[in-house]
Amino acid sequence: MPYDPALVEPMRNELTGLGVQELLTSGEVDEFMSQQDGTSFLIVNSVCGCAAGQARPSVGLALESAVKPTRVATVFAGQDLEATAKARGYFAEFPPSSPSMVLFKDGEIVHFVPRHRIESRDAASIAEELKQAFEKFCAPVTN
């Protein structure tokens, strides 16, 4: 059963405040995933304090990097059920977990961070893993 939307809103805002695009419908997920040039970073958000409480700030830290994905979006597990199910279909070879994060390059999965590799880590440590993945697979941002 989804949580009270008022409880969840600050958790959504933590990512959307970083400029992360929120995908609320399966159509929005498909549209996001249809953009296959460059890199796409998709975050499965969650209310879980054990992991998501560190995952969200880690995204903020990682996106401070000069090298980052072409586009970044999020779905909210347990809240936006249709969009989350649709998103998981794009990385269906991995067991579902939330929070989790996946980086695509030219439509192919190149890095996946499941929930159990977020738990017990602080935001800086998770961000460091993300930055390394960004540096390996993403092109530097040019203004």
Add this chain to the structure above:
Amino acid sequence: MGTFHHDKGELHGITVAVDTNGPEVYVGRCDTADDQHIVLLDVDVHAEGNDGRSKQEYLKRAAQFGAWKKHDRIVLPMDQVASVRRLGDFEV
């Protein structure tokens, strides 16, 4: 920010690998653990040699990618448990 349940112990909400004294190893999210039982949610179980994989090979793969849920909830008596480790602590 998130939901926390500090009254349920330090492993509450953490994905753990529970090895047993028998052939089975379990991977699931710990709900509660005490001297008597450990309660796991969204649990996968692997028996030594199934699918041609040892417990160690299964755990290595689970640590890399996660585990597919086979059971909503499993209660294991602690006298059957050989070890409890955070899945995130395994080398990938």
